[in-house]
Amino acid sequence: MAANTWQRLLADRPARIAGGVLSAAAIAAVLAPWISPYDPTLQPDPVALRLVAPSWHHLFGTDPFSRDVLSRILHGARVSLGVAAGAMLLSVTLGAALGALAAVMGGWVDSIVSGLVDVLIAMPRLLVVIALVATFGALSPWWLIVLIGGSGWLTTARIVRAEFRDHLQREYVLAARALGASRWRLVWRHLLPAVAPQVAVAAALALAAVIPLEAALSFVGLGIQPPLPSWGNILLDGTDYLTSAWWLVVFPIAAVTLTVGSALVLADRLRTAIAGEERAR
Amino acid sequence: MTRRLIARALHAAAVCAVVATSVFALLQFAPGDPFATALDGTDVPPNVRAEWRARYGFDLPPLERFAHWGGALVRGELGYSASRHRAVAEVVRDALPRTLVLVGAALILGFAVGVGAALLQVRHHGRWQDRVLGALTLGGVAMPEFLVGLLAMTWLGARWRIFPVAGLGSLGDATAWPLWERAADYLWHLALPAAVLALAVASRVARHQRAALLGVMREDFIRTARAKGLGEWDVLLRHALPNAIGPVIALLGLALPSLVGGAALIERIFGWPGMGLTLFDALLARDYPLVLAAVLLATLVAVVARTLTDLVADVVAPRRVPVP
Numbered sequence: 001m002a003a004n005t006w007q008r009l010l011a012d013r014p015a016r017i018a019g020g021v022l023s024a025a026a027i028a029a030v031l032a033p034w035i036s037p038y039d040p041t042l043q044p045d046p047v048a049l050r051l052v053a054p055s056w057h058h059l060f061g062t063d064p065f066s067r068d069v070l071s072r073i074l075h076g077a078r079v080s081l082g083v084a085a086g087a088m089l090l091s092v093t094l095g096a097a098l099g100a101l102a103a104v105m106g107g108w109v110d111s112i113v114s115g116l117v118d119v120l121i122a123m124p125r126l127l128v129v130i131a132l133v134a135t136f137g138a139l140s141p142w143w144l145i146v147l148i149g150g151s152g153w154l155t156t157a158r159i160v161r162a163e164f165r166d167h168l169q170r171e172y173v174l175a176a177r178a179l180g181a182s183r184w185r186l187v188w189r190h191l192l193p194a195v196a197p198q199v200a201v202a203a204a205l206a207l208a209a210v211i212p213l214e215a216a217l218s219f220v221g222l223g224i225q226p227p228l229p230s231w232g233n234i235l236l237d238g239t240d241y242l243t244s245a246w247w248l249v250v251f252p253i254a255a256v257t258l259t260v261g262s263a264l265v266l267a268d269r270l271r272t273a274i275a276g277e278e279r280a281r
Numbered sequence: 282m283t284r285r286l287i288a289r290a291l292h293a294a295a296v297c298a299v300v301a302t303s304v305f306a307l308l309q310f311a312p313g314d315p316f317a318t319a320l321d322g323t324d325v326p327p328n329v330r331a332e333w334r335a336r337y338g339f340d341l342p343p344l345e346r347f348a349h350w351g352g353a354l355v356r357g358e359l360g361y362s363a364s365r366h367r368a369v370a371e372v373v374r375d376a377l378p379r380t381l382v383l384v385g386a387a388l389i390l391g392f393a394v395g396v397g398a399a400l401l402q403v404r405h406h407g408r409w410q411d412r413v414l415g416a417l418t419l420g421g422v423a424m425p426e427f428l429v430g431l432l433a434m435t436w437l438g439a440r441w442r443i444f445p446v447a448g449l450g451s452l453g454d455a456t457a458w459p460l461w462e463r464a465a466d467y468l469w470h471l472a473l474p475a476a477v478l479a480l481a482v483a484s485r486v487a488r489h490q491r492a493a494l495l496g497v498m499r500e501d502f503i504r505t506a507r508a509k510g511l512g513e514w515d516v517l518l519r520h521a522l523p524n525a526i527g528p529v530i531a532l533l534g535l536a537l538p539s540l541v542g543g544a545a546l547i548e549r550i551f552g553w554p555g556m557g558l559t560l561f562d563a564l565l566a567r568d569y570p571l572v573l574a575a576v577l578l579a580t581l582v583a584v585v586a587r588t589l590t591d592l593v594a595d596v597v598a599p600r601r602v603p604v605p
Binding site for chain 2: 118120123124132135208246260264
């Protein structure tokens with residue numbers, strides 16, 4: 001069933017476009033050192049090349065330190081998308097594991113996990129993460145991944161738990177049990193593949209939540225620290241020149257919006273594909 | 282209904298207790314205290330440093346401080362803000378209403394606009410109105426609030442100078458102005474930050490409301506309503522909307538924590554001196570009682586608002602429609 005859902009998704013044009021944008025962003029991030037026109041931290045001439053408007057020499061212009069904005073955005077993608085991907089993987093793995101555990105074990109395990117999710121989901125995640133990062137001072141990107149990822153598993157856990165409980169009621173699970181499959185074989189061989197599309201929806205939503213979070217943290221000066229570029233701190237550099245240098249804010253904003261929008265479209269179309277597959281069965 | 286209310290209140294209390302305990306516990310690992318920059322590393326004698334710390338209770342062991350702080354919290358006292366030289370409760374009394382005004386205005390405006398957009402989309406399902414609004418609402422969801430705020434401030438505020446870029450009101454002796462002028466000035470300053478937040482709310486509401494409406498439009502009672510000769514707008518407003526709005530209100534409640542977080546950034550960008558701005562200032566000053574109070578109150582606002590939306594959803598929705 002899951003295989004057909006993926007085929008449906010591949011046949012869907014908005015999903016292909018969104019997937020293409022995300023892949024392009026990922027490839028640009030990986031290849032940044034080779035495709036960037038300049039060194040992102042190089043300050044060739046802070047007087048003559050300061051705040052140059054976009055031109056053929058500097059497609060996205062230059063910043064107050066005469067650094068090339070395109071190169072900084074490409075290298076920033078490495079950092080921003082790297083942190084986002086890491087945090088997304090962490091939160092989805094954590095969420096899927098806890099959600100599956102709650103559904104399969106039931107009883108007090110389920111009560112604890114569900115109770116925890118109910119309580120924690122009411123917290124404003126952004127504020128808590130900001131408060132923590134601000135208190136502990138400048139964190140390395142690895143700690144950001146742990147903090148952002150560790151605070152984002154709730155939605156995934158909810159989705160996976162609900163899906164698992166739904167599938168546990170179905171006949172194929174009963175059949176597998178009747179044939180003597182153990183609980184964990186059931187989870188690995190049957191349930192996880194069956195709910196994989198839903199986990200992918202959760203992953204896309206997690207990505208869409210995590211990219212702005214990193215950008216917001218770096219934007220208030222708490223996330224990625226200069227000279228390492230990230231989309232958020234490029235924006236921060238631009239806030240002092242709002243009236244004179246639009247390219248400092250518009251390009252990082254476009255980068256964030258495009259990637260987040262693509263992740264959202266992907267989640268949306270995947271959901272439609274899942275619903276279509278359920279109806280077709 | 283009473284049982285639901287009690288359950289909700291217990292839930293809210295549990296959330297606040299967990300947030301209070303965990304944030305307090307984590308802050309114990311934090312380096313420094315409000316006196317670190319003023320006293321440490323200077324030639325202030327050690328006994329004077331110790332005396333100042335003792336005066337504000339920073340020399341006590343963490344558990345004892347937690348007991349003090351938690352006990353005071355239960356009595357409704359939030360402690361003393363060393364960076365503002367005032368009781369935290371006083372700081373909160375000034376800042377919290379401003380945040381409530383901002384978030385409240387954004388919620389009401391955003392909800393109305395979002396539902397309106399969804400109605401238009403469903404009325405013209407599949408045509409250009411639907412597509413244009415669909416693209417706009419996708420953009421509104423994809424672009425984080427603080428980025429919209431930055432763009433709005435750049436163009437509407439700094440470049441074209443249509444709206445003020447910061448603060449609660451114009452400088453000058455505002456108390457001498459007539460009341461309506463002061464009100465207009467306040468609204469003029471509120472307009473941009475509230476509109477930016479409202480845009481985020483409207484986009485989310487519109488996307489959910491459109492899906493919910495389209496789900497309801499397939500049902501038999503809609504065909505009945507059409508068959509008895511009702512116009513399409515009557516069908517939408519009197520039959521489809523009441524059956525599709527409940528889950529959207531409930532979903533809005535779920536989105537509230539992130540709205541409160543977004544509002545904090547908007548406050549920072551627009552210099553709106555509410556709880557969000559207070560939090561950032563307190564973090565810079567390592568003023569932990571104020572940090573704790575700000576995080577706790579933000580959580581409380583989110584929880585209370587969510588409880589309210591749940592209750593409204595129960596009252597408004599005759600039955601629950603599963604959201605696609």
